[in-house]
Amino acid sequence: MSALTLINLENVSKDYTMGEVEVNALSDLSLEIEKGKFVVLIGPSGTGKSTLLNLISAIDTPSNGRILIEGVDITFLTRKQRAQFRRHKIGFIFQFFNLIPTLTAVENVEFGLALVGVTDSSGNISYSTKDIHSTAMDWLDKVGLAHRARHFPSQMSGGEQQRVAIARALAKNPPIIIADEPTGNLDFRTGIKILKLMKELNKETQKTFVIATHNSQLAKIADFVISLQMGGVETYEQIPHDDLDNLIW
Amino acid sequence: MNFLNRYWRRKMIGDIKHQKLLFFSIFFLCIFGVGSYVTLTMGYTNLYVSLDKIYEKTNFADVEINSHSDSWFNISKVDLFTKNYSLNNPGFNLVNYRLLTKSGYNSSMVTQENIRYQLTEGRAVGINWSLSSNERINDFIFEEGPSQFDNNSIYLEAHYAHSYDLHVNDSIQTRILGQKFNFTIRGIVYNPESLLVIPSRHDFLPTNRFGIIYLPLKSLQQYTNLTGFANNLIIEISPHLSDMEKESLISEFYTQLNAYTNNSFAPPTFQQYQVSNWAINMDLEEIQKIAIVLPILILGVASIAIFITLNRQVQSQRRIIGIASSLGYSPLDILVHYASFALILGLVGSIVGIVLGAILSGGITWIYAYFMNFPTIISIEVQFGVIFNGFVIGTLITFLSGVIPAIRANRLTPREALQGNIVIIKGKHSLFEKIFRIKSFRIRSTVPIRNFFRQKSRTIATVIAISASVMILVVSGAFNDSINHGISQQFTETSQYHISVNYEGFKFADLGLKDDINFISQLPGVVSVDPVLEMPSVINFNGKQREVLIRAWNSSNPSTHTFQWTSDTDQLLSKDGLVLTTGLARTLGVSTGAVISYGYPRIPYLTSALRAAEAIYNLWGGGERGRNKTIEYLNELITQNQDTLSFSREREEIVYRNKSITITGVTEEIWGSIVYATIPTLTKVLHIDDFKDSNISIDLSPCSKLILRIAEPNNLTLLEEIKSEISSMNEIRSITFGYDFQTSINITLTAFNVIVVIFILFACLLAGASIFTTIHINFQERSRESATMITLGLSDSEFLFIISIENFFQTLIGIIIGILPGLWLADWILSNALRLFYFSIKVSLQTWIILWGGVLLIVLISQIPAIIQGVKMDLAEVTKDISN
Numbered sequence A: 001m002s003a004l005t006l007i008n009l010e011n012v013s014k015d016y017t018m019g020e021v022e023v024n025a026l027s028d029l030s031l032e033i034e035k036g037k038f039v040v041l042i043g044p045s046g047t048g049k050s051t052l053l054n055l056i057s058a059i060d061t062p063s064n065g066r067i068l069i070e071g072v073d074i075t076f077l078t079r080k081q082r083a084q085f086r087r088h089k090i091g092f093i094f095q096f097f098n099l100i101p102t103l104t105a106v107e108n109v110e111f112g113l114a115l116v117g118v119t120d121s122s123g124n125i126s127y128s129t130k131d132i133h134s135t136a137m138d139w140l141d142k143v144g145l146a147h148r149a150r151h152f153p154s155q156m157s158g159g160e161q162q163r164v165a166i167a168r169a170l171a172k173n174p175p176i177i178i179a180d181e182p183t184g185n186l187d188f189r190t191g192i193k194i195l196k197l198m199k200e201l202n203k204e205t206q207k208t209f210v211i212a213t214h215n216s217q218l219a220k221i222a223d224f225v226i227s228l229q230m231g232g233v234e235t236y237e238q239i240p241h242d243d244l245d246n247l248i249w
Numbered sequence B: 001m002n003f004l005n006r007y008w009r010r011k012m013i014g015d016i017k018h019q020k021l022l023f024f025s026i027f028f029l030c031i032f033g034v035g036s037y038v039t040l041t042m043g044y045t046n047l048y049v050s051l052d053k054i055y056e057k058t059n060f061a062d063v064e065i066n067s068h069s070d071s072w073f074n075i076s077k078v079d080l081f082t083k084n085y086s087l088n089n090p091g092f093n094l095v096n097y098r099l100l101t102k103s104g105y106n107s108s109m110v111t112q113e114n115i116r117y118q119l120t121e122g123r124a125v126g127i128n129w130s131l132s133s134n135e136r137i138n139d140f141i142f143e144e145g146p147s148q149f150d151n152n153s154i155y156l157e158a159h160y161a162h163s164y165d166l167h168v169n170d171s172i173q174t175r176i177l178g179q180k181f182n183f184t185i186r187g188i189v190y191n192p193e194s195l196l197v198i199p200s201r202h203d204f205l206p207t208n209r210f211g212i213i214y215l216p217l218k219s220l221q222q223y224t225n226l227t228g229f230a231n232n233l234i235i236e237i238s239p240h241l242s243d244m245e246k247e248s249l250i251s252e253f254y255t256q257l258n259a260y261t262n263n264s265f266a267p268p269t270f271q272q273y274q275v276s277n278w279a280i281n282m283d284l285e286e287i288q289k290i291a292i293v294l295p296i297l298i299l300g301v302a303s304i305a306i307f308i309t310l311n312r313q314v315q316s317q318r319r320i321i322g323i324a325s326s327l328g329y330s331p332l333d334i335l336v337h338y339a340s341f342a343l344i345l346g347l348v349g350s351i352v353g354i355v356l357g358a359i360l361s362g363g364i365t366w367i368y369a370y371f372m373n374f375p376t377i378i379s380i381e382v383q384f385g386v387i388f389n390g391f392v393i394g395t396l397i398t399f400l401s402g403v404i405p406a407i408r409a410n411r412l413t414p415r416e417a418l419q420g421n422i423v424i425i426k427g428k429h430s431l432f433e434k435i436f437r438i439k440s441f442r443i444r445s446t447v448p449i450r451n452f453f454r455q456k457s458r459t460i461a462t463v464i465a466i467s468a469s470v471m472i473l474v475v476s477g478a479f480n481d482s483i484n485h486g487i488s489q490q491f492t493e494t495s496q497y498h499i500s501v502n503y504e505g506f507k508f509a510d511l512g513l514k515d516d517i518n519f520i521s522q523l524p525g526v527v528s529v530d531p532v533l534e535m536p537s538v539i540n541f542n543g544k545q546r547e548v549l550i551r552a553w554n555s556s557n558p559s560t561h562t563f564q565w566t567s568d569t570d571q572l573l574s575k576d577g578l579v580l581t582t583g584l585a586r587t588l589g590v591s592t593g594a595v596i597s598y599g600y601p602r603i604p605y606l607t608s609a610l611r612a613a614e615a616i617y618n619l620w621g622g623g624e625r626g627r628n629k630t631i632e633y634l635n636e637l638i639t640q641n642q643d644t645l646s647f648s649r650e651r652e653e654i655v656y657r658n659k660s661i662t663i664t665g666v667t668e669e670i671w672g673s674i675v676y677a678t679i680p681t682l683t684k685v686l687h688i689d690d691f692k693d694s695n696i697s698i699d700l701s702p703c704s705k706l707i708l709r710i711a712e713p714n715n716l717t718l719l720e721e722i723k724s725e726i727s728s729m730n731e732i733r734s735i736t737f738g739y740d741f742q743t744s745i746n747i748t749l750t751a752f753n754v755i756v757v758i759f760i761l762f763a764c765l766l767a768g769a770s771i772f773t774t775i776h777i778n779f780q781e782r783s784r785e786s787a788t789m790i791t792l793g794l795s796d797s798e799f800l801f802i803i804s805i806e807n808f809f810q811t812l813i814g815i816i817i818g819i820l821p822g823l824w825l826a827d828w829i830l831s832n833a834l835r836l837f838y839f840s841i842k843v844s845l846q847t848w849i850i851l852w853g854g855v856l857l858i859v860l861i862s863q864i865p866a867i868i869q870g871v872k873m874d875l876a877e878v879t880k881d882i883s884n
């Protein structure tokens, strides 16, 4: 394990039991992901992409093997510890956006921030509502939605909602951003915009992005590709294709 | 039908499996609502049916004719006439001759401290023992016995037997016309003419301490020296005759009989005016108001809860509806699915409810009958009207609750339906939201506040369900408290009545009353003695009429009674005016200062006696001697004509004269038919005070009872000692303790109380169930949102806090909104349901605490299954779950 390793999976398996039937979603998977990478997880439906993301983000626990994040074993954390872990280490972007419908755009971002507080340059954590609000507004500005701050999710388009979700995920300053099919519920053009935004933010913040998609074309934009196929797993590093506007899928 | 389509069928089963608790609750609400409606309504109506059964079985007399008081008829002479009459009038089935006399009993009662003896009054009924059971009218229902009957045997009426714990083969000390007998009880019986024991129509309350014994006519004739005589005729008429025909047959009979016997008989009393039957029907009618209103209320609240829950459950399936319609299912297909789903739920729920309700209604009838002290012959008649109502309402509400939201979802385009949020949250900030403006974001306050105002339909649904539940809880709690409070205030603060000494008829001031009062006043332990005159009356105001009892005190400020005035100007005037109780004032719409008309009884014999007395005074030349002679004359007259000189309660008919009078006050008491006055006010209208004010100067102020206040009212030994001293006085009919009186009031109120208690139980269950379903669906609706928050790292306790605080505020508002209609409804029922009593609305602190605490507790408990579900929630699945 190199010093740059952020996520480390060692012989991880995940089985689901559905009544009598055992479904083997992942078997004996080992891989390392380095800090700051833009990782794309590709593979047809049902190959275990979501399962893998759930394991990394401590939503679920592996049946076998262990998972280390920043060198810490998260395999046997309690429910409470896992909530703490998700709170501080993971930013989530969902396929269906999952904004809280009763909160405005800025409040949705504030919701994420309020969980961890705002850390200033000297490392002090502030929970003041003022700091939280201004940070949330900064992030809305970064995703280009400052003018929509007081709008409710139902008043926004899917793309706008997903941007708010991105702001919510990044505002808390977690080392890892997890996105499961983030464009799955968006049209092509909007999807591209969202991906572009994520790429930019990856460059700017040096956060590790792990994005799952069934669309293998999207692998082109990754620094690091994890390809889950029926046969097994294949990982490779690459120079990403940066001209997203000409990406075809 | 598309309902049979495999996909839909699976989906339906899947839905139910997924939301077991929710469906179980909706199902429960339906069963419970319909079931309790059927149980309570049928349970009550079956009382009538059971009553008819009892009457039929005992051959209850169609009519009763008495000879005038203190006169008897020769049985063989009258029998000759009736035989002849029935030959010519085939509808005239049967006649029984009976002899009724007053009687008294010395009965013992075991109290906590020792055995107490009570001198109680009653009636002995001589009946022709040789009649076969189908010749006998007003026959018995045996509760115990009969056993071997001999010369000394009697049957004892059941209510009295219960009061004094008397059984077959016990003996009972009886006095008949001053003679003492020791009878052996050979049967404890119910009789149709005393299912409620009320000595006469002019008695205020039923009493279980009025002993009725039944014995062979011949024996009673012997004891009373009336061999061959009777004073009571009971008649049974062919059931095939109409009421009109019966009535004309009887009036014809009565006219001819009176012609034949030289006007020996008082007018006939028809079955519906027979005192026990009359009072029962009156009571049943009163209870009807609540026995019918309360089940409807329960059904109503259950319907609201079903509607809210099922409605929201279907609404939460909008996405599924969207998917189905985008797959090509027609709106009709989708509607049929939800319609059949709701219909099945409603049908099964209602049918199960009806079946359970019908079975349980027998129990409810039994409970009513048991507490009303009826023989528990229960007959259950399936009432199709009630079943039909329950069925239609239960099915229809459930059906509509499922179909209405489905229709609404159907109107959306598939794209709209597929969109995530159940409620399209509007951008505009409502007024309330502006008031509660969110300046800074805090998870623990902002999220609940936003939810509260933004999920309006959820908030409204929760508030409605909780306020409906609170409403019925308030109604039931208020009943209980108001009755308890009313009774306790009446007997602790208002009336200081510990012993009541009841005279046979009137006792007049200068003719012994003053001596009696002096005698009693000096007995150790007696604090004060108030003479009281009670007389029946009828009061009228604005065309509304009520039968009342006027209780007249000797002074405007009686020592044994503290009026609870309702306004500053209220008072009891010493010479004029009436004081009403709150209940009467309210039902008549009268307030202080109003002028009403009231009837006072005509006592013709008294008027002529007074004229004669005046003549005697003049005859003896007036002065001291004339006065003494007059008193002597009056004393003799009274001992011989007790009954005719007062309004005897044995007499059925009282002739009233009307007079206008001003209401000078309204006092807050539990009596629904008592009016207060002073004795001088009454003596004036009865023209008795003329005598006092004339030069004869004999005070003839009459009194019918003395009310005593005792230094230590809880010292039973002292009470017994005082009583035994008073027993030796003349013309005393009975002596009762305030304590026993309070007991008999409680007994009278039991039927009402029983309904109230049953209602409280049902209300609590229902409130619990409807709050549960509401809170439960509050969770279910937002599982995706909750999962998102938890995924983002919200801890379980914070999550719980957010949800609880929101439910808490909704509950709070629900409680506040539910209280007023609850109080209003309780007040309406309390002031309309009872004839004899009136209870002003009171809710005790304890009830408030239980209500608030209980409802909040139910809310907390209702959260538990949902919380468990939340904790077990598969975050990965739920954050994606499109149905949420």
Ligand SMILES: Nc1ncnc2c1ncn2[C@@H]1O[C@H](COP(=O)(O)OP(=O)(O)O)[C@@H](O)[C@H]1O
Pocket (backbone or CB within 6 Å): A016, A017, A018, A023, A024, A025, A043, A044, A045, A046, A047, A048, A049, A050, A051, A052, B874, B877
């Ligand atoms: N909660 C679950 N219970 C049972 N089987 C599951 C569950 N989640 C996923 N699976 C199964 O595991 C496999 C991988 O699923 P998933 O990780 O969702 O794949 P992908 O995201 O690549 O489409 C599939 O066969 C799926 O059916």
Ligand SMILES: [Mg+2]
Pocket (backbone or CB within 6 Å): A049, A050, A051, A180
């Ligand atoms: Mg997936």
